Amino acid sequence: MGFLEALKEIIPTERVSTNETILQQHSSDESYHTPHLPDVVLYPENTEEVSQIVKLAGEWEVPVVSYGLGTSLEGSMIPHNGGIMIDFTLMNKIIEVRPEDFLVKIQPGVTRTQLEKELRKYGLFFPVDPGADATLGGMAATNASGTTSVKYGIMRDNVRDLEVVLPNGNVIHTGNLAAKSSSGYHLNGLFVGSEGTLGCFTELTLKVHGIPEHNMAGRAAFDTIDHAVEAVINVLQAGIPVARVELVDEQSMRQINAFSDTDYKEVPTLFFEFHGNEAGLEQDVVFTKEIIEDCNCREFAFESDTAGRNRLWEARHNAAYAYLHGNPGKKQMVTDVCLPISELAGAIKDARDAVDSSGLLGGIVGHVGDGNYHILLMVDTENPEDIKKANVVNERIVQYALTRGGTCTGEHGVGIGKQKYQRQEHGGALDVMQAIKATIDPKGLFNPGKVVDIKS
Amino acid sequence: MGFLEALKEIIPTERVSTNETILQQHSSDESYHTPHLPDVVLYPENTEEVSQIVKLAGEWEVPVVSYGLGTSLEGSMIPHNGGIMIDFTLMNKIIEVRPEDFLVKIQPGVTRTQLEKELRKYGLFFPVDPGADATLGGMAATNASGTTSVKYGIMRDNVRDLEVVLPNGNVIHTGNLAAKSSSGYHLNGLFVGSEGTLGCFTELTLKVHGIPEHNMAGRAAFDTIDHAVEAVINVLQAGIPVARVELVDEQSMRQINAFSDTDYKEVPTLFFEFHGNEAGLEQDVVFTKEIIEDCNCREFAFESDTAGRNRLWEARHNAAYAYLHGNPGKKQMVTDVCLPISELAGAIKDARDAVDSSGLLGGIVGHVGDGNYHILLMVDTENPEDIKKANVVNERIVQYALTRGGTCTGEHGVGIGKQKYQRQEHGGALDVMQAIKATIDPKGLFNPGKVVDIKS
Incomplete structure (x- = not known):
């Protein structure tokens, strides 16, 4: 049989x-x-x-x-x-x-x-x-x-x-x-x-x-990414319990506007959300506004109604699809490093430089409250040159993160793409992971070649 | 050599x-x-x-x-x-x-x-x-x-x-x-x-x-432990983000008053603390008060100044020492189960019954927001009868928790005392733990006999 x-x-x-x-x-x-x-x-x-x-x-x-x-x-x-x-x-x-x-x-x-x-x-x-x-x-x-x-x-x-x-x-x-x-x-x-x-x-x-009893959402527009990241750090330092704070760069705002039919300013933007009780939120929002205005915020727009709030977050959610839609025939390579937040501004600056040098179209979106950001790189997967360029960008971004206490993947997982960084990131801890894998899956049959690559 | x-x-x-x-x-x-x-x-x-x-x-x-x-x-x-x-x-x-x-x-x-x-x-x-x-x-x-x-x-x-x-x-x-x-x-x-x-x-x-920018603390006194636990559940259900909520039973309030020179009501009491901004906290406190008054709270006293707040938490912190101080020559056996909060009121009722049947002096303190509570049982460690009685109480409390989705130790660890419950609590997962222990410490030299007991 x-x-x-x-x-x-x-x-x-x-x-x-x-x-x-x-x-x-x-x-x-x-x-x-x-x-x-x-x-x-x-x-x-x-x-x-x-x-x-x-x-x-x-x-x-x-x-x-x-x-x-x-x-x-x-x-x-x-x-x-x-x-x-x-x-x-x-x-x-x-x-x-x-x-x-x-x-x-x-x-x-x-x-x-x-x-x-x-x-x-x-x-x-x-x-x-x-x-x-x-x-x-x-x-x-x-x-x-x-x-x-x-x-x-x-x-x-x-x-x-x-x-x-x-x-x-x-x-x-x-x-x-x-x-x-x-x-x-x-x-x-x-x-x-x-x-x-x-x-x-x-x-x-x-x-x-x-x-949550209440939630409030808003958009803060900045001249530069540096100012936006500085604003996030200051808001967190002040102990304001943000529920979300997302960075979207100007390239990505442009894709979002085209895809979601919005007319947001096409500049580096923070998307905020706060959860809590009404009185507390009002105080949080006033305090946030003060802090980010000190960081050269150009415009701070609050969405007070549910419809506006939903539109805002749907637009942010669809950023990746907006790129795909705006670039038919291409696929996405998405980078996914996470760093201590004090290293974030430098990392994003370096990443922008890497993208620009590559000649590929790419934008930045990031869960910046966690120090996690993504570059959405548009590549023609049939074109080996594109893949090569994207790999160069990704490699530079990962190395920047790993040499500053960060991780090669904040949330997408290791899969195949981050396999090659496991030894560098984990050092001797990888041996412990391999030993655990070998003892639980001695024949190496479970999703072979992923996360911890051992020969069975 | x-x-x-x-x-x-x-x-x-x-x-x-x-x-x-x-x-x-x-x-x-x-x-x-x-x-x-x-x-x-x-x-x-x-x-x-x-x-x-x-x-x-x-x-x-x-x-x-x-x-x-x-x-x-x-x-x-x-x-x-x-x-x-x-x-x-x-x-x-x-x-x-x-x-x-x-x-x-x-x-x-x-x-x-x-x-x-x-x-x-x-x-x-x-x-x-x-x-x-x-x-x-x-x-x-x-x-x-x-x-x-x-x-x-x-x-x-x-x-x-x-x-x-x-x-x-x-x-x-x-x-x-x-x-x-x-x-x-x-x-x-x-x-x-x-x-x-x-x-x-x-x-x-x-x-x-x-x-935190602001914090507020308070004491809520109840007629029964049931009402106190019900109040906690309702406060959490309402989404009020308490920073601490501790249950202290009447026996323990008595020890605390004697040791800390306080004159708190000697009835089942919740100690609350809230962290946040001023406006938010005020709203949280008003809302909490409404909820717990519906649960037959007898007295709700807020400590608005730092001194009162510190006195309150120091008193709570010293509960275990208060028992030792009040019972010279005795040591403490402290139980430490944690359950889903819907099971907490039943668990504490059963535990009180177990203590009363044992004839030992014992009181309840608990991190009730997590479903974790302790019985402080006073035992004369030279008296085998005391140890036996305490073990009976502990066994009953652990069994109650384990048969209701809980754990034998919420925060004190396995050590020696909770070794015997590991198989019952973890079932086949204990084999995985033992395999991990064996692969990382093959000679079994690291703190032998604790947590995962394997023969090397």
Whole structure:
């Protein structure tokens, strides 16, 4: 009996696909990385099926890659060694909302907007918002974050428990339902961000938050990026609890205006959001205005109504798509470093210089409250020269960050693109990571070649 | 050449002690757990010395235990297998404060109050406050937390990077200086809370916070604990961002009044603190008052001046010492479970019943915003009956928590006391923890018998 036949013994034929179109759909993500077909795509419906699939894969020594919606920007789920692709689309139930405990238990295929809709009924929301409508399983796998992390933390901060099918087929829970614990080693933190290299997530318990009583949003326009970054540092120094603070450079403002039909000033701009009670917010906003005016802010426009606020954040959210839309036929290479905030202004200046020298079109957007920024570089992936230029820019940006206490990836994950920086970034700690990988996945079958590349 | 002579080759004789009094001082903590002498106490001055000590210990297969100030409540650093005790007293430098980055780099022997004093010069503070004036190295080792975690998180949330000497003597860094990262596996989280079983911390980079513009504190007195817990749940549900909310039962209020010379009502009481801007706090306080009055709050007293606020929190901080002072000759067994907050009222009711049935004197204090509470049980450690009764109470409390999604230790660590619950709490995840321990410390020399007990 062949492997496919053995698979069909444990999962119904209609949920085992080797259809060329299906394989194609699971061969790439939203990045510029080279696609690769899996050998077969499976659609399990429950943990038990995942466990059986994994055990069988272990016996046959076939690679196993998990798939959410394919929104990775670093090739995290491209199956370069082929094998099984486990698509979690059918495991998309919201299992339980516990409003008193600020918890929700879900299956990994639940998407961000699906969760948002359900939680709204309880006056709750899940804060981590990477922009794309990713699955929560995928967001946990890459330790995603986004615009609100400066206040609410990243995925790792908001995962209370994971049910994981280990490479040996055993099912474990990495946490519990309590708000804190000093018991055992912190497996939650280890598995979040492991990009499918240590097992498959089959259930997630997430921390959720009350929808803030009030929120206010605004745009602050500056002459230079330096002034904008200085303003962010001063606002944070003053202890003003911003919920979001995003930097968008003038190139990106131009793309946004064209795509979103807005008429924002096309200059370096900060997008702010504040959450809290009404009186507190009013005081925060007055104080923020004072601080940023001292940093040569040209215009500070508050959106007081919901429509204006939504328009503002939708425009910011669509920045990446705006570039794609404005440059048909091109794909994006998105850089993703994060630095201590005192190094941010220098980093962005150097990055702008790198982009300009490359001759590529590229703009800056950034979660500057965390010291994380992206360069959206438009490349023609058919043109090796473009790829080469983009790689030069990325290399310079990463080196700038790594030599100043930063990281090569703030939120997109290692995938394929950041593999080559792992030794430089982690030094001897990479040996510990490799030892952990080898002990949990001794055959090296789980998402081989990603995060921690070991020869099995 | 014997082991001691070999040690003196790498660390000066005056920093190698086998003096009986010194050994005695390093044989116990603040708990009721049985003391045990180490064979030798070492006082290294830098990372290189620690690395050499560790390598030598590996060659001679001698156990290695790290020592901060001995404030553990679960016997985490009692060297039950003897061996080397590394005392970090001399590694107590504050290496660098980076105010713009909200970071501080310190050696592990720095104490909480030492750090507080230094940070105050910059308008900053480190929020994690377990009560005792522990070392930061020790606090990271047990993943300590305390009264402010409901707002600022626990140790694990506030450790950005650790320098660790691994059991093989190699020195690694577990993180970096960036506010977030999706690079590699999350070793920060793994090492925080590992209680010295995976290596020695020789440097910590911690996240610090701006001293809040304003803070307000108050006491709310209730007829019953049920009403007090209900009030906490409702305040959190309303999204009011409390900085601390502590429950103190009537027995504990009595001890506090006697010890701290206060005249607070001797009824179940919540201690509140709010941090923010003035206008926001005023609104928060009004709203809180409304909510808790609906929960049968008898008296809500705000301390508007600094002196009153300090007196309030000092009284709360000294609750444990108040019991010891009021019961000379006795020691404390402190329980430490944490549950989802919806289970808290039931848990505390059951715990009170357990204490009353035992005949022991015991009171409840709790970080109720996190679902974490302690029973301070007064025991005569010379009397086996007392120990037996206390164990019965603890067992019942832990079982109540574990069967309701909670944890056996919210913040005190596993040490010796919570060892026996590890399999029940973690199930198959304990196998993963044991595998990690075995791969990082294959000879099982680092704090043997703690957290993850494996036979080497």
